[in-house]
Amino acid sequence: MxxxxxxxxxxxxxxxxxxxxxxxxxxxxxxxxxxxxxxxxxxxxxxxxxxxxxxxxxxxxxxxxxxxxxxxxxxxFQNFVTAFINGNVMKGLLNTAIILVISCFGTIITGTMTAFVLQRFKMLFTRAVKGVFLFAALLPNIAMQVTVFQIVSKLGLYNTIWAPCILYIGTDIVSIYIFIQFLDNISVSLDESAILDGASYFRVYWSIILPMLRPAIATVLVIKFVSIYNDFYTANLYMPSDDLSVVSTALYKFIGPYSAQWEVIFAGIIICIIPSLVIFLFLQKFIYSNLVAGSVKE
Amino acid sequence: MAAETVKPKRTFIQWIRGYTGQKYLTTVLFLLIPLVLLILFTLIPAVNMGIFSFQKRDQLGVSVEWVGFDNYVRLFTDSSYLSTFANSIYYLIGSFVQQGLALFIATLLCSKIKLANVFKGVLFFPYMMNGVAVSLIFRRFFQKGDGITNTEGTLNSILMMFGADPVKWLSNPDIVNFCLVFASIWRYIGFDIVMYIGAIQSISPDVYEAADLDGANAWQRFWYIIFPSIRPIVALQLILAIKGAVSVFEIPYIITGGRNGTSTFVIKTIETAFQYQKIGLASAMAIVLLAIILIITAIQKAFFRERK
Amino acid sequence: MKLRKLMAGFLAASTALSLAACSTNTTSTSTSTGDSGAANNSTDSSAADNNSTDNSTAGDSTASGDKLTLTVLTHRTDRKDDGTLAEMTKSFEEANNCTVVYQAFTDYATDVPTMMNTTEYGDVLMIPDTVKLEDLSNFFEPLGTYDEMNEKYMWADKKMYDNTVYGIAHLGTIAGGICYNKRIWKEAGITELPKTPEDFIADLKAIEANTDAIPYYTNFANADWTLVQWASLVNSASGSKSYETDILTSQRDLFVPGDAYYEVYKLMFDIFKDPTLHEEDPATSDWEGCKKAINDGKIATMVMGSWAVSQFKEAGENPDDIGYMPAPFSVNGKQYAESTSDYCLGINKNRSDEIKELGKKYITWFVEESGFAQKEGSVCALRGSEMPDYLTDFADCEFFVTDTAPDGLVGVWDAINNDSEVGTWQGDAANFKIQIAEAAFAGEGEDKFESIIADANAKWNATRDANEDLKAYLAAN
Incomplete structure (x- = not known):
């Protein structure tokens, strides 16, 4: 702002x-x-x-x-029962929750660290890295998934819950930008006084920057929730195992040549919406204020 | 702001030396994981995409052939590829409408209005929904019932309540793109409204009070107070709208599959890659899209630098 | 403050969820993947760990305990979700002391080729048609020579290169057929099934006049695959075992009036251009709902492969009303129907010998004993199997299997098809099928049809004339 x-x-x-x-x-x-x-x-x-x-x-x-x-x-209620059981929604909810927690945690840690270094240390190297991150944010990823899949597979992450987690953490450049823009508004005088008191850079990051970034962290959490919760592609390709199904793949099961009937599909949609709706109702105000904080800076 | 970070003070020269070392150490440690991830999951794939664009290759990556600039030549000589950018115009106009409408609604919601939070909540909710759910909802929304296998869709049911005749919304090439733009606005406008509300609320209340004292009406209030304050954000939004319009994909892909003249460049790219197994050509298309986005970004940067 | 509350909430929720995940995983995996899952879960690790250990074993198919795990990739999301596959496979699992894990993909033809850039593409899988025949050996384990396999199975040449067979059809279909509701056709006063496009249209008109049913349902809202169903009528309409090869070697246009390609799509155009013969708004047609509608007699006819027959039968109370008729095209007064293979099962060549052996057993069992093809109302690849019972309408029809392309022409058709982007088997937005349908719906005349066809011919011919393999073949023969 x-x-x-x-x-x-x-x-x-x-x-x-x-x-x-x-x-x-x-x-x-x-x-x-x-x-x-x-x-x-x-x-x-x-x-x-x-x-x-x-x-x-x-x-x-x-x-x-x-x-x-x-x-x-x-x-x-039969439609809901059908959708719930066929879509394996319970397991989907659990896996989605686990992925959300890991990815959000990872994004916040790596994102804030990256932003801290890139925004506070203005050296040739950090400027260059910042440029690379900006460039990466603009890449259309249409023809890239073959290579991404090869790398995920080589790392032994294929068909584990870590594959989407690491992709959500590692390819989230927007979050880094939200943090950087937020840091632009946090005065460096705080850092300086801490350094005068003999604090290390890690201490500055941990005790001063991280707490100050709270609104930005909240923004990132909200954006991450919406995008991860609704993302079908990553889970579908990288974790085909039944035990790793997520909520969004449940909905996709009803589509295609072997699809179900509309009533069941609608029930599936409702089931998928409910968690969003609950979170939305509880956190309405919070979401607004923080989305704003993020997007204005985008 | 930049150079202030660790402004050296002469009396602390030794002290600074310690911190310089620490600074490099921190930089390396903090950036290690993010950079590794960036290289692995974004840069290597991107470089590969660039390489692929000079090759003839299928999805499996066997029997790869180097073809030089053939893919690019085909892209710029065969009109069937770049012509798909034409539909971006609809989305461009749509996003201007969307911004205007969002700004208007945001302004209304910021005046003294009851239930403002309810209105805001309802309008924002579609943004949180799954893309597939949105596509299914809109297929039903625009459905023209046949009275045999199904009934009229949502929109036609409403029209008929007012005595109007039902319309084949998605069959008519003249209106189908507007229908898709409508779905797109439906889905994304809440985000813009909430954003503009935030911007408007950050205007100092003193200014409003002064205006109220002077008896300003709503329009005056908007034009003389609100709009000038949030102009930079509006400008940014419009440029983002151009970027969004050239790379529009999800709404037409999931509702009409790009048929009836609703295809877009990204849909064409996906079809080229996966239906016709031309990963090389599709990569070249992605590179062209990237170039266009880079140009828009450069204009955006120049524009904002000028304003500052 | 708010954030702290939220974070606390998040943490509490996540702890609760991960605890719950532990417990549910234990129960669910122990039932689905047997002993190995239960063993893993009995250790007190986190939910995420559980998942990764479970599934890396499933993915790599290494032995866990004394049981082998076989991962099978399938496009049949429906049969996996309704438990048919798991139920059916129990006997195989018991007989071979192994665990079979199915992984279903909604977008099989796109997703699996991406996976095939690595070694992670299951143990046994439906061979994607993306894999060129000459590349089969890079990905799949040979199952035997053509002579061996051909003796036992139909369509043994479908995934064959250099006389080596890499895949067996998981089921086969009678491609040149059309699904219809027998009761409605009868009620319309039709006593004899149509043998020509003209008859077919006349019959649809009779249905329109004499019944309340929609004569033909286009399913255009899902045109990316529903219109592709029309492509499977072409070979049958030609009545020729070497139709594609002949088109290539005679260097003629793809679409020639009087010939199969032209006539099939002309029929499509003629039906689609008459708004009384199909649903009112094809752009919002409803695949999900049409299955029950054809079962109930609200829809009379659809061009769908025989794979759809079982789905239509299951969709309502009138399974016996669903019929399957030969495509209404005759060559010298005789009708033909191509019997062709669906996806073929192959074995990932990067697996251990043990898994490959098990995979071979699985394929043999799936084709010969599982009864899957029969249950789906399809043709079983095992020679001598009974034909599905709904083929009574095909009594006067001659079945045939298309010949293998001659050496030197293998893969040439696909190469020209893809390079030219004519897309005989594709349903992209710019495809000629989609264009023909859109022109018909818009009420355009024959000239528009002719111009779309001419355009496709021009693209085809230009690419064909530049194809080096074809040139070489023609020079040699």
Missing amino acids: ASLSKKNDQPFDISDYHFTETPKSVKILFKVLTYLFLGMCCLVVILPLLVVLIGAFKTHDEYITTNVFTLPAVPQ
């Missing part, structure tokens, strides 16, 4: 502008219109989802004969 606060520092004198008084009736009209408009926007977001929710509780016959908004005569 550096750029913003700088803007605000500029003298801004509201009396330079000549505003005209708005009549009260017009104000009320505006208010009504505002609510109407926002309500409409929310409706646009909700309606496609509502159809999924309703559809998931229908029988197949109801699904193909009744209007999308018609509620089922008797809510069917």
